[in-house]
Amino acid sequence: MVVCGIDVGARTAKAVMLVDGDIVAHSIVRTGPESAAAAVAALDRSLETTALRREDIEFTVATGYGRVVVPFAQRNVTEIACHARGNHHFFPGVRTILDMGGQDCKAIRCDETGKVTNFLMNDKCAAGTGRALEVMASLLQVPLDDLGRLSLEASNGLAKISNTCVVFAKSEVLALARQGVPTRDILAALCDGVAERVKGLLRAVGVEEDFVISGGISKNVGVVRRVEQKLGTTSQICFEPQVVGALGAALFARDFLTGGTRRRTGP
């Protein structure tokens, strides 16, 4: 049985291919201006690594903010449900999920079956999303992938950034840089700011272990460590945290196909 999950996010589109329940391929491509084209590109990219063809896919579920424009999907499911489902697949003990992507941040609570029981989402404000760090990385000319690691090398002279708004914080960051504050200290303050926003969201839904982080931000050790410190807990992260939503979608696709007991659940 070949099923596919597609997650079209604000910044990247992801595909996961399941054959008889096993992940055989996954891909991540930039979304670009055309969400539908990005979905197709993600699909083809993941197929490339297998002997499968498009015709072999029996059912496709789309998720993510671009889920309604995926031309080849039979159904779509919200990303909240898909992230809970996907993370639960890797970590059956998960009860709280932080999923942070390029343009939003979700705090999700789920039960022992991976079904969503509560969630909160920030998609209104770039502060506390991956975008804040993207903007700052380009402003400070630091590769996004290095940002978290560098932030942990900060000297103890704490740089302070008082603005929440990313636009206003940019001026503050530039002023700090001009004063000669080391870049890693500024990055530490930025990661701390993101972690603080995230903490607020998580506290509001309540944090119960196991705690799992997914989405692009989980690759940023600077934010992950600080979130753990602020919550006084440790987190689990799967091998490819960016494709968890697509995996959840693929698992729902399998359910739809088999008419199994795991129907679409949650919000």
Place this chain on the structure above:
Amino acid sequence: MVTAGIDIGHESVTVAILDDNGILGHATFVISGEVGAASTLAFERTLDRLGLARASVHRIFATGMGRETVALADAHRTPMLSHARGAHWWFPGARTVIDVGAEGSRVMRCDAKGYLTDFALNDKCAAGSGVFLETVADMLDVPLADMGGLALSGSRRVVLTSTCAVFAESEIVAEIHRGSSRADILWGVHESLVSKIAAMSRRVGIEPDLVLTGGVARNVGVVQALREQLQMDVAVPEHPEIAGALGAALLARASAGAA
């Protein structure tokens, strides 16, 4: 009696000099270097231009975000008090005053004497601030002064749904890719900015007359979008950017009169 108001903003200092007959003069200077020194220099230059001696100014009030750094001021007043008073001087019927600044916006309610009765403030989010217009001006390569006029020539086709200025930038990029004209995008930008200001205004409650102050009041797109969204006429003073400094000078005169 001659009084002065000095309004210290993020990027500029505005000085207004007032005597019993009205505004003697005003000037705006870009801040370079230290703010306290910049305000002294701005004040002295304004006096020079008017041929006034320092001793002839009886009282100086500072306002604006940097008001506490003005060493030569006798006292300082909040921007809310100053803008309400300044707007009321031009329009005695003013009961609601909206000031859109680069790094924040404010809505003030005042009574028949120009006394502040209530206000709301946004200095936390760029989406309802003038800086959003500056960013878009940069992106679309349109002079800031021409934006409003160009926006009015646009159709009403582009609607930006983002709450956040950072996310709105991506929406604008998507509109550019889609082939939307600059004018159409600009109208969408103005509507988006004004929707945040209108929402804040509704929270305070709007009572006519409504006066728009601050440099953004010169933007005809903002004025038109505000008119439409609040369904109310919007009065713009002759020199909207000096409302704060003028208000501070008026407050200085009032306090001197009381003393």
